[in-house]
Amino acid sequence: MDKPDQPVFDAARFLKSLTHRPGVYRMMGADQQLLYVGKAKDLKKRVSSYFRGRVASPRIRAMVAQIQSMEVTVTHTEAEALLLENNLIKAHRPRYNVLLRDDKSYPYIFVSKDEDYPRIGFHRGPKKAPGRYFGPYPSAQAVRETLGTLQRLFRVRQCEDSFFANRTRPCLQYQIKRCTAPCVGYVAPVDYQSDINRAVRFLEGHSGELIEELVGEMTRASAELAFERAARYRDQIDTLRQISERQYVSSEKGGDVDLVALARAGEHACVQVFCIRGGRNLGNKALYPKIPADMEAAEAMQGFLEQYYLDRETPSEIIAAPSPEDPAVLAEVLSAQTSRRVSITGAVRGQRARWLGLAAQNAEQALLARQAGRANVSKRLEALQSVLALDQPPARIECFDISHTRGEAAVASCVVFGLEGPIKSDYRRFNIEGITPGDDYAAMRQALTRRYSRLKSSDGAMPDVLLIDGGRGQVHEAERVLEELQVADTAIVGVTKGEGRRPELDTLTLSRHGAPVRLPSHHLALHLVQQIRDEAHRFAISGHRQRRAKARTTSPLQSIPGLGVKRRQQLLMHFGGMRGIERAGVEELAKVPGISLHLAEQIYEHFHGDTG
Structure with a gap:
């Protein structure tokens, strides 16, 4: 059955009743679909231009051909019309308007006040807490880079107050020389406040004055023979000069x-x-x-x-x-x-x-x-951006996986994906040591700590998204490590395999408190996450197999000091293999040519432990 003809829009009749005042006009298509929203200083003049003469733009001609009705809202001023137009575009997203997906607030750097040990950290949203807000910065990555610079220069805390108040020993930031451990009183409030004041002056853009001040401090420290303190001032001065050169834009006119x-x-x-x-x-x-x-x-x-x-x-x-x-x-x-x-x-x-x-x-x-050949990657990144409510598509994603055989030769993998796909030069493996065999939580904790401690100490790029092969427990471990290392604004996602290892049943855990999320099997974000997870799994398995093979082809005798190739060969020939060596006593071992009593005791202790 044919659909009834759609009513034809009577432009002439509509224009007759249109006012010359400012306002907003809305073009509606079939089924009242909003095609376009526009503003005008003179509604009648602006709207008439769409229907008089031949419009040059094919886009405008196509749009006008679909109009079945129009609506207008009269405003007092053109400025009011602009505000209304903007609200309608964001609310309805008409197909013929410019559409911008990014609608998040700018991020800031926040410096708390009225505390013995103020905090400097990442902030987005309403400015309710007492303190100073620096920015706005164009992206979360820009804030992370600046926070890393502040930690390297002034070693001020960036941890949340709840984390700070419950410390009994310094966190990893102190160990990698990114904090002075005010949480346990390793720095006096007056000295810490001096560091905060310098950090604030840096954020205010007074790097030149700060450099002059630090030069004076370095000179005084050298005169007092406090060379370690002078060296720290020297490093701060060098870093500040490099940053100032990189950030300098123009002094011909001030302002933002x-x-x-x-x-x-x-x-x-x-x-x-x-x-x-x-x-x-x-x-x-x-x-x-x-x-x-x-x-x-x-x-x-x-x-x-x-x-x-x-x-x-x-x-x-x-x-x-x-x-x-x-x-x-x-x-x-x-x-x-x-x-x-x-x-x-x-x-x-x-x-x-x-x-x-x-x-x-x-x-x-x-x-x-x-x-450049990455349209599919872009769409997947944008889909993941939507799922995780990020302010822009993630530019760097890192994924971790653990591989072992009943706890033997555990290896953690870290694979990295960027805007153009995998960044294989940044892949890393970690041989897991010193944990209970088969403890995947401890293995993940060790791998994440080693990875991000290195990145923090070397000012490496932090990920926008961290993928973990696992569920709520693994996400909890990741959150604990990133909190300890004060890595801010990184989205953590756990990826759990579906029942029967069916990919369409995979679930995502976005926090240790939230319920798992199951995306449709055709969802582009799920495809991207699975691709990265599978790559991390492949990289971990290959590393585990290499480590296991090496362990099984390496003689236990090789780790005994003073036991070279010839002496190992003599032992094996004398006892007929490793089992005979393991069973032999100290006296029997000492009878082998070239094996002294002391070396025989070392060999015995290697297999049986200390007999003393």
Whole structure:
């Protein structure tokens, strides 16, 4: 049975009753599907442009052909229309608008106050706790890098208050020289406060003054022959100088600035956002909005800026390439939102033009990398981002697995996946020692501690997502280790094999308190997790087999000091094999040519333990 003809939209009749006041218009298609939301300073003039003459854009023509009804909301000002438009786009995600998936707040660095030993840590969300908030940073990775720098420079605590209050001995941070152990009183409050003050000055951008102060401290320490203290000041000065050179942007104009650059290739687009605060580059972030292929670049930038900055903390200046379609109204709304003047421009010269060009190059490179044969990986990463509620697709995923045979020759594997798939140069194996054979929890704890202690001490890249082969118990061990090492904002996911080892029944454990999650068998995030888990399993098994084979082909005699190849051969020939050597007494062993009484006692003790 044929469907009844859809009613034809009578544009002329609709336009007759339309007002010239500002407002928002909504184009509706079949079954009241929202096609497009737009704003206008003059509703009648703007909406009429869609129906008068031939529209050049194929996208607009296709959209207009689907209209069956239109709705308008009149506002007092164009600024009010902009806010309403933004809310409707985020709520309904019309297919012909610019759509931005990222809708999370910026992360900050938080410094607590009114404590003997203040904490510095990662923060996202409402600023309710008393203290200072530094940022915003463009991504969680940028915050992690800065927190790592602060620990390396000033050794201040980053642990949660509950963890800090219940310590009876220093944690691993003290052992790897990333904290002065205030939890057990190893540092006086006045000395710790000095470190906090310097960390705050670093976050404020006063690196130059800080370097001069540390030079004076180093000179005084050298004069007092306190060379260890002087060496620490020297290392701090060197690190600060390197960071200052890397973060320096421009001193020609102060204030906080975001550099926003758009790159496009057909239906695909990338926007790079560089965050400059106090003349320092805090990092950048790549975003991939959905933009119709034939939308003009200025309109696309306008749509991106509206969705990205409305309801989000905004810098004093936004420099965009290309320039947005209507920057004045957006600047007015953002100024009202922040209670200070916000400017939006694309016309810059000198150093700022060079930095804007760098942002544009980064956008182009990120877009090329995204398209270079890894479309499937990108979709899987985006699916995992959605499942874990991350603010952007994970750039680094690490997965651990344990392999052993009834506790023998246990090996832990760590495999690493990035935006382009496996990063095999970063794979690692860990031979597990000193635990009860078959204790998988202890094995996982040892592997994670060794891995992330090394990364913390060497300022290596931390993962956005940590996958663990196991369920709630293994996730608990991982959470304990990361808390001990103060690794912040890493999502931990346990992967449990399904009944009968059926892949479609695999479950994910997102925390030790939450219920396991079972994704549909066709879910792209599940496919990615299973791929990485299986790779970790393969890598662990191959390492375990190598270690087991080596143990079984290595003679126990090789570990006895002073027993070389010739003496081993003489022993084996004299007793007819290992069993005879194991049964022999000290006197019998000493009768073998070249075996002294002392060496005979060592051989006997190796097999039977100390007889004394």
